Amino acid sequence: MFYMKAETLISVKTVTMIPGDGIGPEISAAVMKIFEAAKAPITWEERNVTAIKGPGGRWMIPPDAKESMDRSKIGLKGPLKTPIAAGHPSMNLLLRKTFDLYANVRPCVSIEGYKTPYTDVNLVTIRENTEGEYSGIEHMIVDGVVQSIKLITENASRRIAEYAFEYARNNKRTSVTAVHKANIMRMSDGLFLRKCREVAENYKDIKFTEMYLDTVCLNMVQDPTQFDVLVMPNLYGDILSDLCAGLIGGLGVTPSGNIGANGVAIFESVHGTAPDIAGMDLANPTALLLSAVMMLHHMGLHDHADKIQTACFDTIRDKKVLTKDLGGSAKCSEFTAEICRRVQDLD
Amino acid sequence: MTTRSVRALSGALKPLFSPRSPQGYVVAVCHQTHKSTYTAPPARYGGRHTVTLIPGDGIGPELAKHVCELFRFCCVPVDFEVVNVDSTETSEDDINNAIMAIRRNGVALKGNIETNHNLPPSYKSRNSLLRTTLDLYASVMHCQSLPGVRTQHRNIDIITIRENTEGEYSSLEHENVPGVVESLKIITRTKSLRIADYAFRTAREKGRRRVTAVHKANIMKLGDGLFLECCKEVASGYPEITFDSMIVDNTTMQLVSRPQQFDVMVMPNLYGNVVSNVCAGLVGGPGLVPGANYGENYAVFETGTRNTGKSIANRNTANPTAMLLASCLLLDHLKLHGYASMIRKAILSTITDSRLHTADLGGKGSTSEMVQSIMDAIQSTGPRTQRH
Numbered sequence: 165m166f167y168m169k170a171e172t173l174i175s176v177k178t179v180t181m182i183p184g185d186g187i188g189p190e191i192s193a194a195v196m197k198i199f200e201a202a203k204a205p206i207t208w209e210e211r212n213v214t215a216i217k218g219p220g221g222r223w224m225i226p227p228d229a230k231e232s233m234d235r236s237k238i239g240l241k242g243p244l245k246t247p248i249a250a251g252h253p254s255m256n257l258l259l260r261k262t263f264d265l266y267a268n269v270r271p272c273v274s275i276e277g278y279k280t281p282y283t284d285v286n287l288v289t290i291r292e293n294t295e296g297e298y299s300g301i302e303h304m305i306v307d308g309v310v311q312s313i314k315l316i317t318e319n320a321s322r323r324i325a326e327y328a329f330e331y332a333r334n335n336k337r338t339s340v341t342a343v344h345k346a347n348i349m350r351m352s353d354g355l356f357l358r359k360c361r362e363v364a365e366n367y368k369d370i371k372f373t374e375m376y377l378d379t380v381c382l383n384m385v386q387d388p389t390q391f392d393v394l395v396m397p398n399l400y401g402d403i404l405s406d407l408c409a410g411l412i413g414g415l416g417v418t419p420s421g422n423i424g425a426n427g428v429a430i431f432e433s434v435h436g437t438a439p440d441i442a443g444m445d446l447a448n449p450t451a452l453l454l455s456a457v458m459m460l461h462h463m464g465l466h467d468h469a470d471k472i473q474t475a476c477f478d479t480i481r482d483k484k485v486l487t488k489d490l491g492g493s494a495k496c497s498e499f500t501a502e503i504c505r506r507v508q509d510l511d
Numbered sequence: 512m513t514t515r516s517v518r519a520l521s522g523a524l525k526p527l528f529s530p531r532s533p534q535g536y537v538v539a540v541c542h543q544t545h546k547s548t549y550t551a552p553p554a555r556y557g558g559r560h561t562v563t564l565i566p567g568d569g570i571g572p573e574l575a576k577h578v579c580e581l582f583r584f585c586c587v588p589v590d591f592e593v594v595n596v597d598s599t600e601t602s603e604d605d606i607n608n609a610i611m612a613i614r615r616n617g618v619a620l621k622g623n624i625e626t627n628h629n630l631p632p633s634y635k636s637r638n639s640l641l642r643t644t645l646d647l648y649a650s651v652m653h654c655q656s657l658p659g660v661r662t663q664h665r666n667i668d669i670i671t672i673r674e675n676t677e678g679e680y681s682s683l684e685h686e687n688v689p690g691v692v693e694s695l696k697i698i699t700r701t702k703s704l705r706i707a708d709y710a711f712r713t714a715r716e717k718g719r720r721r722v723t724a725v726h727k728a729n730i731m732k733l734g735d736g737l738f739l740e741c742c743k744e745v746a747s748g749y750p751e752i753t754f755d756s757m758i759v760d761n762t763t764m765q766l767v768s769r770p771q772q773f774d775v776m777v778m779p780n781l782y783g784n785v786v787s788n789v790c791a792g793l794v795g796g797p798g799l800v801p802g803a804n805y806g807e808n809y810a811v812f813e814t815g816t817r818n819t820g821k822s823i824a825n826r827n828t829a830n831p832t833a834m835l836l837a838s839c840l841l842l843d844h845l846k847l848h849g850y851a852s853m854i855r856k857a858i859l860s861t862i863t864d865s866r867l868h869t870a871d872l873g874g875k876g877s878t879s880e881m882v883q884s885i886m887d888a889i890q891s892t893g894p895r896t897q898r899h
Contacts, residue, residue, distance in 0.1 A: 280768070281663035297679075297696070302733040308700030312734040314679070318690035345781075346628035347636050351684035352694040354628065378788040382816055385663075385767055385792035399727075402760050403785055410764035 177463060180232045181208040184242025186437025187447035192242050194449035194500040195456050198475075201504035203511075204460065204468045209236065213244070213255055225258055233263065238463060239430035240456055243437045260293060265422035265430060266320065267327045268293045268401065271458065272408040275417055277481030278490060282411045287391040289408055290331065291401020292324040293422065298398045316352040316397060321359035327423060328360075328395035329367040335461075339371035340364070343380050343396035343404065356397055380404065384411070409434070416489050419454035421462065429462055431455040445495045448487040450476065453503075475506035551846045552617035556590075560845050563612040563619035564591040568598055569819030570829040571622020577831050577882045578620065578838045584886050587842065587850050592616060596637055598625040606637045610644050619811045620841055622834075623819045635682055638817065643676050645811070647804035648702065649709045650675040650783065652815040654790040654800055659863030660872060662795050669790050670775045672713065673783025674706040675804055680780045698734040698779065703741035709805075710742075710777035711749045722746070724756040725778035725786055738779055763789055791816045798830025798871045799862075801837035803844075810844050812837040823870070827877045830869040832858060835885070857888035 183192040192210075199206055211229040218224040233239055246254040259265065268291040274283055301313040325342075332340050342360040346353040357374060364372035375383075377400050383390060384404075388411055394404060409418040415435040422430045433451035441447060453476055460469035479485060485502040486492025494502075552560065564579075566572040575593075582589055594612045596605040606624075613619045624637040641647075650673040656665050683695040707724075714722050724742040728735040739756055746754035757765070759782045765772065766789050776786060791800045802815035814833040823829055835858055842851035861867055861884045868874025869881065 282767070298730050300730070302731065304733060308737075310698045310734045310737050312696040312698070312731050314694040314696060316692045316694070345679075345784075347626040348639060348680050348682065349684065349694050350628060350630075350632040350634075350682070351686060352692045354632075355690075355692050357628075378784050378816065379818070381763075381785050381788040382792040382797055385789055386796055399781075402727075403763055403782075406760035407763040407767060407789070410767040414764065414768065 176205045176207055177238070178207050178209055178232075178236040179459070180229070180236050180239040181210045182213050182229070182239060182241040182244075183210060184437065185245040186243060186439045186442040188242030188244075188437060190443070190445065190496055191433070191447050191449035191452045192240075194447075194496060195240070195452050197500055198449075198453060198472060198503050198507060199456070202468055202472050202475075202507045204465065204472075213259065215255060215258055223258060225255075225262055230262060233428060233430075237427050237429065238459060239428075240452070240459055241430055241432040242452060243433060243435055245437050259430065260422070263424040263428045263430065264294070264426070265424040265428070266292065266294050267324055267423040268405070269331065269421045269423065269458075270405045270408065270418060270434075272405075272412050272418060274412050275480055276477060277483060278413050278417060280411060280413050282388055285388045285408070285411050287388065287408060288331070288335075288337065288393045289401060289405040290324065290328045290393060290395045291405055292320060292395075292397050293401075294398075295320050296398030298402075314349075314352060314399075316355050318355060318359060321356045321397075322363060325360040325363040325395060328393060329363055329370055332370050332393045333367065337370070337393045339373060339392040340367075341373045341375050341380070341391060341394050343375060343377050343394055343400050345377050345400075347376065353397070360395065377404075381407065384408070415451065416448050417450045417454070419451060419458045421455065421458050429459070431459040431462075445497055446488055447496045448489050449496060449500060450480070450490075471507055471510050472503075475503045475510060478506055479503050551844065559588040559590055560618075560847075561590050561592055561616050562841065562845075563609065563616045563621075564593045565596055565609050565619060565621035565624070566593065567596070567622025567819065568625040569623065569821040569824045571624075571819065573825065573827070573878065574829060574831055574834040575620070575622060577878065578834060581835065581854065581882060581886065582838070585850060585854065585889060587847065589842075589845070589847075591620075596624050598627070598637060601630070601634055603640070606640055610641060613641075613645060613809055613811065617809055618841060618844060619809075620838060621811055621813045623813065623817045625819045625821070632682070632684060639680060639682065641811070642804060643680075645806050645809045646676060647806040647809060647811055648674065648676050648705055649805045650787070650802060651713070651805065652787045652791065652800055652802045654787075654794045654815075656794050657799060657859065657862050659865060660795040660799065660868075662793060664770050664793055667770045667790070667794050669770065669773045670713065670717070670719065671783060671787040671790055672706065672710040672775065672777045673787060674702060674777075674779050675783075676780075677702050678780030696731075696734060696781075698737050700737060700741060703738045703779075704745060707742040707745040707777060710775060711745055711752060714752050714775045715749060719752070719775045721753040721755070721774040723762075723773060723776045724754070725759050725762050725776055725782050726756060727759050727782070728756075729758060735779070742777060759785070762786060766790065766793065788816055796830075796871050797833065798869065799832050799836075801833050801840055803837070803840050810841075812841045812844070827879055828870050829878050830871050831878050831881055832862060835882075853889060853892065854885070857885045857892070860888050861885050 183189045209232050213225045213229050215223045244255040271288045274285040295315045297314045299315045344353040420434045457469045457473045485494045566575040594609045626636040652671045654669045656667045677697050679696045681697045686692050726735040797816040797818050800815035804811045839851045839855045867876040869876050
């Protein structure tokens, strides 16, 4: 549905919602309720992405899901169950390949009211998501000797570096640090580093530094405030983004966004499906909500984004209505209702 | 069979059936596995050991000087053979000399040698060359919360054991198509079994209850899958030790939220790099943790996180604790336990005094002040010479 209000010229945007499994449906419902309370101009198109076998025997996502994403370009995804021995690859991998989601962005900001040993964390990890160590190319050369191939290409490195600097510029960040291990992996990480340096030339307003992976890890756990935007290949990105998520409180409160070619962007919560509490109204929708806020920023709806984020953080800071994982005893619906109330009050 | 061969055969079997060996027929098993008991390199020339000393770059030379100073003060029966490695040289003569010196002496203490990563791949990392040539397959770091050092977490006591010679550090890279680089990560059964066995033996010797293997076998199914399988195989031979495994990204997350849950961790090369640096950061930083690289025949001691500390070189602000504790590990390796515990006690008592803390611990102290305080602490405990 697409209509324009002549007086305010706000067009309602369509977003493909993929609720996911386990606690996915309940937290998606919570997010939709909060968005409604905030009067965000979003219509949701719910789709399922369970893999089906397409013509030619290749696994693919259902065509209606693909069509919806191609049209709306923006998606919000809940946690997906990774099937074991179901014959098809993980859905996350399938989505990544289908939409060429090359950048995984995780902003890690300390949440006031959810105390961790680290305060004032405010950094963003940008991880190359298509190649590197996760190419999946492995061979057993002789019995007992395995070779895994790490692939680094010029194009992918340039693309991720460009995205990192664009992100830094658009979000008013001051520096970008490339994380690498070029002292050991001279050619591969060397290529990645060279591309980052080349792209940095076009963004003189942003400070560019390089740091070894081990030095980053060492400094990160001592003083995370010294980092701003970090850009890196796949494996280091995987490890570092989870490390940073741990600094602010874990995957239950960390947002994440995947940027693809052709303007597609899918925002998701990165925690698991939590089958043990599914359907019991105990889940914490914060991660999905913060990802949805990231999505609103991406779409340019900054006012709505700020409003929802403030309401969420105020609720957590107040500590009166918190879900169990945040240290409280409220139900998911109560937590959601509280945020909705605050959002409406902020109007 | 001829008479002669029968006689020879009976001659061979006779000792087994003699009254002195009543057990009867004993099969002598020739096993290829490494020695289970370690013997220190013999002390030569009047009961003194010779140890190779490679100062390295950055803060390496000044710290090496402090170690020599301290050893001389304590009358430690160790002589250092100093071998300099020039990291600006492209020829490998220097590092080969160093390697030969270590082969000669059996043990070494080294600072980190800088690697200019802008040079072409033909220039290999000197540190890496040393480790692989001498087959120093286990890199061990013991991260303990130290009294007097303020960190976000307390009561950490983790031993990280990292495979030191293969994995992602094989330096096998090629560019088949311009713009596409492939880097090979090699995991072998022999080396994985070897490091797993080392980890479990260490856990048993030190009375540890739990060994955690860190991996990414959900993605690198063959490579890390093989590593995990080898660990499980070895674990079955140590029933008193609990074995579990954890994926590397979850591990780092757990380390920053609840590091007290970990005991001994064993992992391939790259994850070992990440995890050991995280652990070092958790207990107070690169200035505090010593590291050891053990091989079958050689041992090399250095600071745990292997930094050159270029930015603070020659300013007398480096924290000497890591290097001095590494020298204590060296003394333990040479079975000079008396000297090792004496120096270690003095270091720990100095660290508790926050007035002496160097810049990395948030203080304003200098390296020489710290070393002087350690020497004073040793002097106050009694006679400088000690029998071991």
